[in-house]
Amino acid sequence: xxxxxxxxxxxxxTRFWPVxxxxxxxxxxSISDDGKSLIRSTADRALKVASNGLLVVTTDPLRGxxxxxxxxxxVIVEPEPKNTAASIGLAAAYFKNLDDIMLVLPSDxxxxxxxxxxxxxxxxxSLANTQPLLVTFGIKPTSPNTxxxxxxxxxxxxxxxxxYFVRRFFEKPNLERAEDYVRSGDYLWNSxxxxxxxxxxxxxxxxxxxxxxxxxxxxxxxxxxxxxxxVITQVFSEIENISIDFGVLEHVKNxxxxxxxxxxxxxxxxxxxxxxxFEVDKAGNKIEGDAVTVESSGxxxxxxxxxxxxxxxxxxxxxxxxxATLVCPxxxxxxxKKVVExxxxxxxxxxx
Amino acid sequence: xxxxxxxxxxxxxTRFWPVxxxxxxxxxxSISDDGKSLIRSTADRALKVASNGLLVVTTDPLRGxxxxxxxxxxVIVEPEPKNTAASIGLAAAYFKNLDDIMLVLPSDxxxxxxxxxxxxxxxxxSLANTQPLLVTFGIKPTSPNTxxxxxxxxxxxxxxxxxYFVRRFFEKPNLERAEDYVRSGDYLWNSxxxxxxxxxxxxxxxxxxxxxxxxxxxxxxxxxxxxxxxVITQVFSEIENISIDFGVLEHVKNxxxxxxxxxxxxxxxxxxxxxxxFEVDKAGNKIEGDAVTVESSGxxxxxxxxxxxxxxxxxxxxxxxxxATLVCPxxxxxxxKKVVExxxxxxxxxxx
Numbered sequence: 001x002x003x004x005x006x007x008x009x010x011x012x013x014t015r016f017w018p019v020x021x022x023x024x025x026x027x028x029x030s031i032s033d034d035g036k037s038l039i040r041s042t043a044d045r046a047l048k049v050a051s052n053g054l055l056v057v058t059t060d061p062l063r064g065x066x067x068x069x070x071x072x073x074x075v076i077v078e079p080e081p082k083n084t085a086a087s088i089g090l091a092a093a094y095f096k097n098l099d100d101i102m103l104v105l106p107s108d109x110x111x112x113x114x115x116x117x118x119x120x121x122x123x124x125x126s127l128a129n130t131q132p133l134l135v136t137f138g139i140k141p142t143s144p145n146t147x148x149x150x151x152x153x154x155x156x157x158x159x160x161x162x163x164y165f166v167r168r169f170f171e172k173p174n175l176e177r178a179e180d181y182v183r184s185g186d187y188l189w190n191s192x193x194x195x196x197x198x199x200x201x202x203x204x205x206x207x208x209x210x211x212x213x214x215x216x217x218x219x220x221x222x223x224x225x226x227x228x229x230x231v232i233t234q235v236f237s238e239i240e241n242i243s244i245d246f247g248v249l250e251h252v253k254n255x256x257x258x259x260x261x262x263x264x265x266x267x268x269x270x271x272x273x274x275x276x277x278f279e280v281d282k283a284g285n286k287i288e289g290d291a292v293t294v295e296s297s298g299x300x301x302x303x304x305x306x307x308x309x310x311x312x313x314x315x316x317x318x319x320x321x322x323x324a325t326l327v328c329p330x331x332x333x334x335x336x337k338k339v340v341e342x343x344x345x346x347x348x349x350x351x352x
Numbered sequence: 353x354x355x356x357x358x359x360x361x362x363x364x365x366t367r368f369w370p371v372x373x374x375x376x377x378x379x380x381x382s383i384s385d386d387g388k389s390l391i392r393s394t395a396d397r398a399l400k401v402a403s404n405g406l407l408v409v410t411t412d413p414l415r416g417x418x419x420x421x422x423x424x425x426x427v428i429v430e431p432e433p434k435n436t437a438a439s440i441g442l443a444a445a446y447f448k449n450l451d452d453i454m455l456v457l458p459s460d461x462x463x464x465x466x467x468x469x470x471x472x473x474x475x476x477x478s479l480a481n482t483q484p485l486l487v488t489f490g491i492k493p494t495s496p497n498t499x500x501x502x503x504x505x506x507x508x509x510x511x512x513x514x515x516y517f518v519r520r521f522f523e524k525p526n527l528e529r530a531e532d533y534v535r536s537g538d539y540l541w542n543s544x545x546x547x548x549x550x551x552x553x554x555x556x557x558x559x560x561x562x563x564x565x566x567x568x569x570x571x572x573x574x575x576x577x578x579x580x581x582x583v584i585t586q587v588f589s590e591i592e593n594i595s596i597d598f599g600v601l602e603h604v605k606n607x608x609x610x611x612x613x614x615x616x617x618x619x620x621x622x623x624x625x626x627x628x629x630f631e632v633d634k635a636g637n638k639i640e641g642d643a644v645t646v647e648s649s650g651x652x653x654x655x656x657x658x659x660x661x662x663x664x665x666x667x668x669x670x671x672x673x674x675x676a677t678l679v680c681p682x683x684x685x686x687x688x689k690k691v692v693e694x695x696x697x698x699x700x701x702x703x704x
Contacts, residue, residue: 018661292698294690303677307703309370309691311680313668318679325655325677327670328663338646339661346644351659 001129002100003122005046005054006091007073009039009066009107010081014337015270018324019302022352027107028065031268031277038268039107043070046105048118049125055094056107057087079233085247086239088194089205089212090232093220095198101125102201104194104244110277112264120162124195124258127163133256134204134249135195136166138188140261144178147269147334149190149245151257166255169245188259190245191267200254208248212239270333271317275300285310289320300330324351353481354452355474357398357406358443359425361391361418361459362433366689367622370676371654374704379459380417383620383629390620391459395422398457400470401477407446408459409439431585437599438591440546441557441564442584445572447550453477454553456546456596462629464616472514476547476610479515485608486556486601487547488518490540492613496530499621499686501542501597503609518607521597540611542597543619552606560600564591622685623669627652637662641672652682676703 013026020026027039036044039056046054056073058066059081066075076090088104095102103121111117124135138151149172154165169190173181181187206213215235222231240247249255268274278286278300285293289303291310298315301308308318315330328336343351365378372378379391388396391408398406408425410418411433418427428443440456447454455473463469476487490503501524506517521542525533533539558565567587574583592599601607620626630638630652637645641655643662650667653660660670667682680688695703 018659292691292694294687294694306674307370307676307700309676309678309695311678311687311691312684313679313681316665316679318677320677322658324659324661325670325672326661326663327665327668327679329665332664335646335663339644339663342644342646343661348659 001125002051002097003049003103003125004052004095004100005050005103005105006088007039007042007046007054007056007070007105007107008084008087009056009058009062010078010087011106011108012081013108014340015334016274017336017340017343018319018321018326018351022061024065025062025108026268028062028069031110031274037069038110039066040069041111042105042107042109043073045111045114045117045121046103047072048114049103049121051100055091057091079229079236081241082236082239083241083247084192084244085205085209085212085242086236088201088244089209089216090219092198092202092205093216094223098199098202099197101128102194102196102198104192104196106192106267108268109191109193110264110266110268112266113262117260117263117265120258120260120263121195123160123162127157127160127256127258128195128197128200130159131157131254131256132200132203133196133254134200134252135163135256135258136249137191137193137195138164138257138259139191139265140259141182141187141189144175144182145189146172146175146178147273148172148267150178150181150187151190152187153257153259157256162259164257164259166257169250169255188257191260191265192245194244195258201248204248204252204254208251209240209242212247215239270336271300271319272330272333275302275317278302291318298330353477354403354449355401355455355477356404356447356452357402357455357457358440359391359394359398359406359408359422359457359459360436360439361408361410361414362430362439363458363460364433364692365460366692367686368626369688369692369695370671370673370678370703374413376417377414377460378620380414380421383462383626389421390462391418392421393463394457394459394461395425397463397466397469397473398455399424400466401455401473403452407443409443431581431588433593434588434591435593435599436544436596437557437561437564437594438588440553440596441561441568442571444550444554444557445568446575450551450554451549453480454546454548454550456544456548458544458619460620461543461545462616462618462620464618465614469612469615469617472610472612472615473547475512475514479509479512479608479610480547480549480552482511483509483606483608484552484555485548485606486552486604487515487608487610488601489543489545489547490516490609490611491543491617492611493534493539493541496527496534497541498524498527498530499625500524500619502530502533502539503542504539505609505611509608514611516609516611518609521602521607540609543612543617544597546596547610553600556600556604556606560603561592561594564599567591622688623652623654623671624682624685627654630654643670650682 013020283297365372
C-alpha cells in the first residue's frame with residue numbers, strides 16, 4: 001500500500017478577516033505556541049504516514065506561499081476555485097498508480113494529538129486499500145454544534161477497530177436536531193478528511209459528476225505535455241462548483257467512516273473555534289493579547305499591539321489587527337465573510 | 353459693569369477614554385472642522401464679552417496645556433480636584449472687586465451660534481449686575497435627556513427678555529420623569545454655566561458651605577504673599593468635594609435662569625453627545641473615520657488610521673485610537689470612566 005496525502009490549500013479564510021487576508025489566508029497563519037502555520041503542521045502530520053511525498057492543491061496566487069511553507073510538496077495549481085470535488089478530482093488525475101491511497105486533508109485544521117491521529121489515518125488508508133470504499137473521518141461530537149454536517153454510522157466493519165459503514169450524511173442541522181444527534185450516539189461530525197484509492201474516487205465521480213470525470217480524463221492525458229496548463233484551465237472554466245460531499249459522497253453507497261474521538265480535532269471554522277486556544281477569564285471571556293473587560297462576559301477578544309477595552313457587552317467578538325478591527329456578535333461569526341464581500345464591493349484592496 | 357469669564361478646565365474627561373487622556377483631556381481636543389480645541393473655542397467666545405482678560409481654573413498637570421491653548425488667560429491652579437464649588441470659590445477669591453461679574457463657563461462645551469450665545473451671556477451678566485441673583489443658563493430641552501439636571505423656571509423677570517426666577521433644581525431624572533419635564537415646557541436643562549457677582553456667590557457659599565467660605569477668606573488674605581500656594585494647598589486638603597449645584601444652588605433662594613434655546617449647545621458629556629458631529633448613514637450609524645457597517649444600526653464609530661468593521665450589531669460604540677480601542681453599548685457611555693478606573697487599578701499608566 002502506498003499512501004499519498006493530498007492537502008487542500010486553496011481556501012481564502014474569509015471568515016477570519018481581518019487576520020486572514022487574500023495574500024495570507026488562514027492556513028498560513030499560526031495558532032499554536034510553536035509558531036508553525038496550520039498548513040505546516042498539517043504537512044508534518046501527513047508526512048508521518050506518507051509513503052513518498054505529498055501533494056498540495058492550491059490556487060495560483062497562493063502557490064508561492066505553499067512552496068515556502070511546504071517546500072517538499074508537489075504543488076498542483078487550480079486555475080480558479082471550483083470547490084472540493086474539482087480539487088480532489090484534479091489531484092486524483094495526477095496519481096500515476098490509481099491503486100495508491102489518497103489521504104485528503106484540509107490545510108487549516110488543528111489536531112492536538114498527532115499520534116492518535118496518525119494511527120487513525122493509517123487505519124483509514126488500510127481500510128481503503130482493502131476494500132473499494134470511500135472512507136471519511138467522523139469525529140465523536142462533544143457538543144450539538146450546528147456548524148458541521150453529520151454522518152450517521154451504520155454497522156461496524158469487521159477487522160478494523162474504528163471503522164463503520166455509513167447510513168447517511170446529514171447537512172448542518174438546527175440546534176434541536178443537533179441535540180438529537182448528539183444524544184443518539186450514532187452521529188459523528190463530518191470532518192472533511194477522507195481516505196480512498198484514486199481509482200475509487202474517480203469511479204464515484206464518474207457515476208455522480210460525469211462531466212467532471214470527462215474533464216479529469218482530458219487532464220490526465222495532458223499531464224506532462226505542453227498542453228497541460230491550458231487543458232486544466234479549459235476544464236476548470238466549464239466544470240460545476242460543488243463540494244465532494246454534496247456532489248459525490250451523499251449519493252454513493254460505498255462509504256465508510258472512521259470514528260475518531262480523542263485526537264483534539266478543531267476545524268477552526270470561525271472565530272469561536274479559533275478562540276478555543278485563547279485564555280479564559282472568570283466571566284468566560286476568551287482573550288488573546290492586551291485587553292480589559294468591565295462588566296462583560298462571553299466575549300472573544302484578540303488584540304495585537306493595541307489595547308482593547310470592552311464595557312457592558314456580552315458574547316461579542318472583537319478582533320484587532322494592525323490595520324483593521326472587527327466587531328460582531330459571537331453568533332454571527334459565520335457571517336464575517338459578508339464584511340469581506342462588502343470590502344470587495346468597495347474595492348478596498350488594502351483590506352482584502 | 354465689568355465681566356470676568358472664569359473657565360473651569362480641571363476635568364479629566366474620563367468618559368472620553370481612549371481619546372481623552374490624563375495628559376490631554378477632552379477640553380484640549382478638537383471636535384469642529386476648524387481644528388480649534390474646545391477650551392480655545394470657549395476662550396474665544398468668552399473674550400467677546402470679557403471686559404478685561406479671563407481666568408482659567410485648572411490642576412497643576414494641565415497648567416502647561418492651558419497656557420498653550422489660552423495664553424492670554426490668568427491661570428489659577430488647584431492643588432487637587434475638589435469639584436466645582438471649590439473651583440468657583442477659588443476663582444471668586446481672586447476677584448479684586450467683588451462687584452465684578454463672574455461668568456462661569458465649562459471649558460469643554462460646544463456652542464454653534466456664538467452671536468446668540470454671547471447676547472445671552474450679556475443678558476445674564478446684566479441681570480447679575482442689576483440684582484444680587486445667582487443666574488444659571490437653562491437650555492430649552494430638545495429631548496427627554498436623562499443625562500442632565502433640570503431647572504424648573506418660575507415667573508419672568510421684568511426688564512429682561514429671557515430671564516426667569518427658578519422654582520426648583522432637579523437632579524438627573526429617569527426617562528419617564530424626563531418626558532414629563534419636556535412635555536410641561538417649564539423645565540430647562542441645567543447647562544453648568546453661570547453668571548453672578550463674586551460678592552453674591554461668596555455670600556451664598558458663606559450660607560451653604562461655611563467651611564469652604566472660611567478657607568476662601570484665608571486664601572484671599574494670602575494672595576500675592578509668599579504663603580499663597582501653601583495656604584491654597586492647606587485649604588484644599590480640608591474642604592469638601594461638592595458641586596456648586598448640590599452644595600449651593602439647590603439650597604439658596606436668589607436664583608434666576610436665562611432660558612436659551614437656539615445657540616446649538618452641546619455639553620459633549622459622553623460619546624453619544626460627541627457623535628452628534630459625526631456623519632450619519634442610512635441605518636443611523638454615526639461614523640468618523642474609515643468604517644464599514646454590515647447589518648448594523650445605531651452605532652457610533654470613530655476610527656483613526658485603521659479600518660473598523662462592525663457586523664450584526666446594534667447601538668454599539670466603537671472608538672479606536674493609536675493605542676487603544678473601546679467597545680461598549682450606547683446606553684453605557686456614561687460608564688466609560690469605569691474602564692479608566694480599572695486601568696488605574698492595573699497601573700496602566702501607558703493607557704491613562
